[in-house]
Amino acid sequence: xxxxxxxxxxxxxxxxxxxxxxxxxxxxxxxxxxxxxxxxxxxxxxxxxxxxxxxxxxxxxxxxxxxxxxxxxxxxxxxxxxxxxxxxxxxxxxxxxxxxxxxxxxxxxxxxxxxxxxxxxxxxxxxxxxxxxxxxxxxxxxxxxxxxxxxxxxxxxxxxxxxxxxxxxxxxxxxxxxxxxxxxxxxxxxxxxxxxxxxxxxxxxxxxxxxxxxxxxxxxxxxxxxxxxxxxxxxxxxxxxxxxxxxxxxx
Amino acid sequence: xxxxxxxxxxxxxxxxxxxxxxxxxxxxxxxxxxxxxxxxxxxxxxxxxxxxxxxxxxxxxxxxxxxxxxxxxxxxxxxxxxxxxxxxxxxxxxxxxxxxxxxxxxxxxxxxxxxxxxxxxxxxxxxxxxxxxxxxxxxxxxxxxxxxxxxxxxxxxxxxxxxxxxxxxxxxxxxxxxxxxxxxxxxxxxxxxxxxxxxxxxxxxxxxxxxxxxxxxxxxxxxxxxxxxxxxxxxxxxxxxxxxxxxxxxxxxxxxxxxxxxxxxxxxxxxxxxxxxxxxxxxxxxxxxxxxxxxxxxxxxxxxxxxxxxxxxxxxxxxxxxxxxxxxxxxxxxxxxxxxxxxxxxxxxxxxxxxxxxxxxxxxxxx
Numbered sequence: 001x002x003x004x005x006x007x008x009x010x011x012x013x014x015x016x017x018x019x020x021x022x023x024x025x026x027x028x029x030x031x032x033x034x035x036x037x038x039x040x041x042x043x044x045x046x047x048x049x050x051x052x053x054x055x056x057x058x059x060x061x062x063x064x065x066x067x068x069x070x071x072x073x074x075x076x077x078x079x080x081x082x083x084x085x086x087x088x089x090x091x092x093x094x095x096x097x098x099x100x101x102x103x104x105x106x107x108x109x110x111x112x113x114x115x116x117x118x119x120x121x122x123x124x125x126x127x128x129x130x131x132x133x134x135x136x137x138x139x140x141x142x143x144x145x146x147x148x149x150x151x152x153x154x155x156x157x158x159x160x161x162x163x164x165x166x167x168x169x170x171x172x173x174x175x176x177x178x179x180x181x182x183x184x185x186x187x188x189x190x191x192x193x194x195x196x197x198x199x200x201x202x203x204x205x206x207x208x209x210x211x212x213x214x215x216x217x218x219x220x221x222x223x224x225x226x227x228x229x230x231x232x233x234x235x236x237x238x239x240x241x242x243x244x245x246x247x248x249x250x251x
Numbered sequence: 252x253x254x255x256x257x258x259x260x261x262x263x264x265x266x267x268x269x270x271x272x273x274x275x276x277x278x279x280x281x282x283x284x285x286x287x288x289x290x291x292x293x294x295x296x297x298x299x300x301x302x303x304x305x306x307x308x309x310x311x312x313x314x315x316x317x318x319x320x321x322x323x324x325x326x327x328x329x330x331x332x333x334x335x336x337x338x339x340x341x342x343x344x345x346x347x348x349x350x351x352x353x354x355x356x357x358x359x360x361x362x363x364x365x366x367x368x369x370x371x372x373x374x375x376x377x378x379x380x381x382x383x384x385x386x387x388x389x390x391x392x393x394x395x396x397x398x399x400x401x402x403x404x405x406x407x408x409x410x411x412x413x414x415x416x417x418x419x420x421x422x423x424x425x426x427x428x429x430x431x432x433x434x435x436x437x438x439x440x441x442x443x444x445x446x447x448x449x450x451x452x453x454x455x456x457x458x459x460x461x462x463x464x465x466x467x468x469x470x471x472x473x474x475x476x477x478x479x480x481x482x483x484x485x486x487x488x489x490x491x492x493x494x495x496x497x498x499x500x501x502x503x504x505x506x507x508x509x510x511x512x513x514x515x516x517x518x519x520x521x522x523x524x525x526x527x528x529x530x531x532x533x534x535x536x537x538x539x540x541x542x543x544x545x546x547x548x549x550x551x552x553x554x555x556x557x558x559x560x561x562x563x564x565x566x567x568x569x570x571x572x573x574x575x576x577x578x579x580x581x582x583x584x585x586x587x588x589x590x591x592x593x594x595x596x597x598x599x600x601x602x603x604x605x606x607x608x609x610x611x612x613x614x615x616x617x618x
Contacts, residue, residue, distance in 0.1 A: 057518050085520045096515035100533050109529065110519035162520065
């Protein structure tokens with residue numbers, strides 16, 4: 001925001017409606033994300049925060065405005081989508097590992113088929129990522145043989161195998177048992193020290209306070225407020241954010 | 252001060268629940284009603300067995316002796332009909348002197364099918380093997396060169412014809428069904444409409460009608476002088492018919508797959524066809540193995556309908572062998588039991604294979 005360099009990701013007046021029911025899910029979104037920035041996006045359910053980050057790797061299309069990711073304007077151009085997807089890794093709430101492939105096969109799928117990397121090299125790189133998320137010993141197991149926390153760490157490793165510039169996290173800990181949330185957050189915190197650009201939709205306010213450069217608060221498809229975590233948590237500017245924070249921090 | 256948590260060791264479930272006696276008690280005699288039902292069914296089973304043994308074995312005639320068969324009509328089975336007519340039933344109208352050809356060709360075809368069923372042979376050489384097999388098969392069956400007498404396709408019959416129609420139609424219908432199923436979910440309206448139209452049209456018509464159309468109507472629309480072999484027309488008919496049903500089965504499997512799978516694959520940069528081939532189809536097909544096998548087994552038995560266009564596969568050949576022979580005609584039941592056995596053996600093998608492959612593909616799903 002403060003930097004003068006071109007932003008890595010830029011939303012300019014983006015509006016989106018769901019094709020199925022005409023619901024106006026993103027309303028006049030204007031946002032910029034700098035390279036290396038860590039941003040936490042929060043807000044009540046249905047506020048459009050998942051949809052917002054899903055636009056960045058073209059899982060969702062938008063109808064108005066422009067969304068630029070690393071110099072590529074996302075639109076109907078399929079080539080642009082391919083390019084962007086190679087630079088953007090994504091981690092889902094439900095992990096979305098491929099259950100019919102082993103952990104290692106999940107990891108090398110994209111490097112071998114999309115990046116055309118030789119299998120041996122892909123395996124070596126995959127093992128490095130598995131080491132990073134501390135899951136090497138399960139490399140030859142199937143995803144459903146692992147715990148939720150382990151599966152989510154595999155999913156992070158899988159996204160990292162493409163050496164993305166940007167990582168998107170869509171509520172990565174929301175489907176996990178309380179005991180497993182920490183192991184996933186630890187891996188994510190470790191990633192922040194690598195200078196990668198990270199956008200994370202989460203309700204883990206502890207994580208936001210610890211690593212985020214900026215917190216974005218959304219409601220009803222709008223960006224209501226954005227501020228550094230300290231400022232956002234201590235003195236939220238809008239009544240909507242105050243109300244939200246009192247509900248999630250209250251207990 | 253805190254107490255230290257001590258875990259209790261797991262121990263086996265109490266009470267002896269193993270052994271045949273325990274099994275009987277749990278499964279057959281757990282209450283007065285169930286005991287009564289079990290005994291009743293046992294008695295019925297014994298009675299059926301004794302009665303049928305009486306007919307099928309004790310009073311049966313095993314050699315092709317028409318006189319003793321006629322004497323024991325209604326009392327004992329006449330298995331002699333099989334040694335007398337078996338060859339005609341199994342081989343149909345194929346010239347008798349050349350019977351070795353369908354035997355070798357069919358054995359070869361079944362051999363390749365069995366190989367293809369084993370995942371360890373699923374590699375790039377397999378399509379090549381199929382190509383060679385089909386070439387050898389048709390050269391052997393049709394003849395006309397390399398010193399083999401030519402045998403017209405309308406002479407092919409009996410069990411080899413059943414096998415050939417099933418195997419070729421299955422092999423063609425399966426990939427077609429996959430494309431149609433994917434097509435019905437396509438984002439392109441033209442493709443979607445075309446696939447839906449095809450499925451609904453075929454499903455709205457009985458197989459007999461499809462075969463009849465393929466055989467008698469199609470030639471009317473062909474330009475003068477163009478003749479498509481009857482066998483080819485029938486294969487196309489059966490293929491189109493089963494593919495429509497199978498496409499719906501596969502679509503069911505596609506529907507069952509969580510959307511997150513394709514999304515995750517897309518975010519990894521995989522193309523549409525890569526996603527379908529490596530992520531979607533392996534999982535979707537694994538969930539519908541039982542229903543696909545259902546369609547295959549149905550197809551195997553439906554080949555008997557080709558009699559309608561004067562092709563005499565196993566069932567048709569039986570009629571051919573017995574209807575024209577007044578002496579042996581009364582012993583049709585025995586002959587039908589004979590082909591029942593053949594059909595059953597193959598269908599049973601197919602269902603066992605289906606169970607096995609289901610088991611195999613389920614490995615990754617076990618938690």
